[in-house]
Amino acid sequence: MVQDTLTGTVVAPWSPLYDTARVDYNSLFPPFSPAYIVYCQKTLDVKRAVHWAVHHKVPFRIRSGGHSYEAYSLLNGGLVIDVSRINHVHYNAVTGIAQIGAGAKLLDIYQELWDQSRVSIPGGSCATVGIAGLTLGGGFGLISRKFGLTCDSLESLTMVGARGQILEVSASRHPDLFWASRGGGGNNFGAVTEFRFRAYPVSDVSIFFLQWEWNRLPEVLRGFQQWSDPRLLDDRIVAILTLPAAITRHVSISGQFLGEPRELLPLLAPLFAIAGMTEKVIRAMPYIDAVKHFAGLSMDPERWIAQGVPNRETFKNTSAYTFEIFSDSAIGVIQAALLHVPGPASLVQLDTYGGAIARIADNATAFPHRKARACLQFQTYWSEPAQNNAHIRWVENFRRAMLPYTIGAYVNYCDGNIKRWPRDYYDGNLARLLAIKKRWDPHNVFRFPQGLCQLT
Numbered sequence: 229m230v231q232d233t234l235t236g237t238v239v240a241p242w243s244p245l246y247d248t249a250r251v252d253y254n255s256l257f258p259p260f261s262p263a264y265i266v267y268c269q270k271t272l273d274v275k276r277a278v279h280w281a282v283h284h285k286v287p288f289r290i291r292s293g294g295h296s297y298e299a300y301s302l303l304n305g306g307l308v309i310d311v312s313r314i315n316h317v318h319y320n321a322v323t324g325i326a327q328i329g330a331g332a333k334l335l336d337i338y339q340e341l342w343d344q345s346r347v348s349i350p351g352g353s354c355a356t357v358g359i360a361g362l363t364l365g366g367g368f369g370l371i372s373r374k375f376g377l378t379c380d381s382l383e384s385l386t387m388v389g390a391r392g393q394i395l396e397v398s399a400s401r402h403p404d405l406f407w408a409s410r411g412g413g414g415n416n417f418g419a420v421t422e423f424r425f426r427a428y429p430v431s432d433v434s435i436f437f438l439q440w441e442w443n444r445l446p447e448v449l450r451g452f453q454q455w456s457d458p459r460l461l462d463d464r465i466v467a468i469l470t471l472p473a474a475i476t477r478h479v480s481i482s483g484q485f486l487g488e489p490r491e492l493l494p495l496l497a498p499l500f501a502i503a504g505m506t507e508k509v510i511r512a513m514p515y516i517d518a519v520k521h522f523a524g525l526s527m528d529p530e531r532w533i534a535q536g537v538p539n540r541e542t543f544k545n546t547s548a549y550t551f552e553i554f555s556d557s558a559i560g561v562i563q564a565a566l567l568h569v570p571g572p573a574s575l576v577q578l579d580t581y582g583g584a585i586a587r588i589a590d591n592a593t594a595f596p597h598r599k600a601r602a603c604l605q606f607q608t609y610w611s612e613p614a615q616n617n618a619h620i621r622w623v624e625n626f627r628r629a630m631l632p633y634t635i636g637a638y639v640n641y642c643d644g645n646i647k648r649w650p651r652d653y654y655d656g657n658l659a660r661l662l663a664i665k666k667r668w669d670p671h672n673v674f675r676f677p678q679g680l681c682q683l684t
């Protein structure tokens with residue numbers, strides 16, 4: 229009997245919770261039909277769940293925040309091991325370390341750390357993304373140029389391995405797993421139940437929003453790329469260039485600065501010099517308020533939002549990295565794509581890299597894209613299922629058209645259409661990741677369509 233050996237809360241197809249428990253954040257995917265979903269409350273529940281699934285030869289997936297772009301934390305007919313109830317956040321002011329349950333969601337983490345000690349970790353902007361998926365794939369956010377990717381602050385973690393063993397992982401204990409857990413992607417080596425991160429003091433920040441008419445796109449894109457040279461841009465700034473569909477009539481640069489507006493103003497001067505600016509807003513606020521702005525929780529989300537809102541959405545997003553300033557032909561490709569969109573909520577966004585992200589070697593952790601100038605996010609959102617194909621095709625055509633000007637892709641923006649995903653996600657770190665996979669999970673217990681197990 230399942231209930232005899234799975235512990236935590238077991239949700240079966242006849243349970244009242246089942247319908248809400250079997251959907252991904254991305255409503256492009258219809259509800260899945262897992263045999264069971266087990267909500268684990270502690271590491272022992274996860275250990276039993278992995279053991280049960282392996283013993284009964286039942287395929288399974290691990291889920292934290294449920295925000296996988298391709299719904300890789302769900303499956304039909306198997307077991308979903310859900311860690312979202314392991315969501316504690318404890319900060320130790322003496323050690324400077326935050327202990328965070330693998331199911332904690334980003335806004336809850338930021339709020340807890342702020343309330344407890346005015347500290348934070350460099351995570352992503354969406355309120356409801358889970359810490360596990362984010363960290364295991366890298367994790368980029370609005371303080372990353374100062375403090376690095378989320379995985380760069382990781383000190384240690386607890387993981388349930390392929391044999392159901394509980395593993396304490398750090399630089400000194402199972403260093404190969406520690407290396408792989410910082411960029412190697414979720415669901416590849418084990419089920420993480422707790423992370424320990426170094427946290428950093430935060431106080432007031434400045435946020436900014438600059439806007440131009442859409443027809444200024446070439447000048448704005450060129451000016452942005454020159455200004456955001458990863459070696460030169462002040463580490464305290466993270467900026468996002470948003471290039472939406474032409475019909476929206478505007479392009480914008482938004483971002484955050486760890487400091488006061490009077491220090492920020494001269495740093496933004498090269499952007500102010502780009503002709504035709506129609507709007508300029510710079511505002512100081514407590515760090516936690518800025519977190520909420522970028523999560524789309526306050527003010528006007530249309531204007532401030534960088535990534536995501538805390539509801540389910542139907543979307544197709546993908547990514548690529550740029551290491552060069554775009555040529556005129558690359559800019560032409562971008563303009564053409566944005567002139568012929570399947571719907572108004574179609575855009576490409578450039579997130580600035582460099583700073584602390586780039587000060588770590590490409591092979592020091594499993595995350596390989598550290599020397600990029602920016603991460604490109606090709607995004608489209610819609611609501612009518614009849615429009616699915618047109619939107620998915622637009623993103624794929626756009627990504628392909630940009631291939632001559634870009635390299636790689638971000639594993640956390642997973643995309644089932646990328647055929648060469650092992651190379652694109654992991655680049656020069658792929659061989660080492662596969663060796664670690666073979667050592668720790670030789671029977672491919674942790675598997676999914678873009679899992680490293682598909683290759684060993």
Ligand SMILES: Cc1cc2nc3c(=O)[nH]c(=O)nc-3n(C[C@H](O)[C@H](O)[C@H](O)COP(=O)(O)OP(=O)(O)OC[C@H]3O[C@@H](n4cnc5c(N)ncnc54)[C@H](O)[C@@H]3O)c2cc1C
Pocket residue numbers: 253289290291292293294295296297299300301311330351352353354356357358359360361362364365366367368369413414415416418419420421535536537640641676
């Ligand atoms: C709206 C939105 C905004 C986003 N914003 C950002 C951003 O600002 N910065 C950024 O870097 N990324 C961002 N992302 C991408 C995000 O990092 C990935 O989607 C991430 O994988 C989500 O993690 P999750 O735990 O919520 O998802 P899940 O779907 O639960 O998990 C994602 C993957 O990790 C695996 N996994 C989950 N939990 C565990 C665990 N405990 N142990 C081992 N494997 C596990 C899953 O099996 C799955 O393969 C955003 C995504 C969305 C949808």
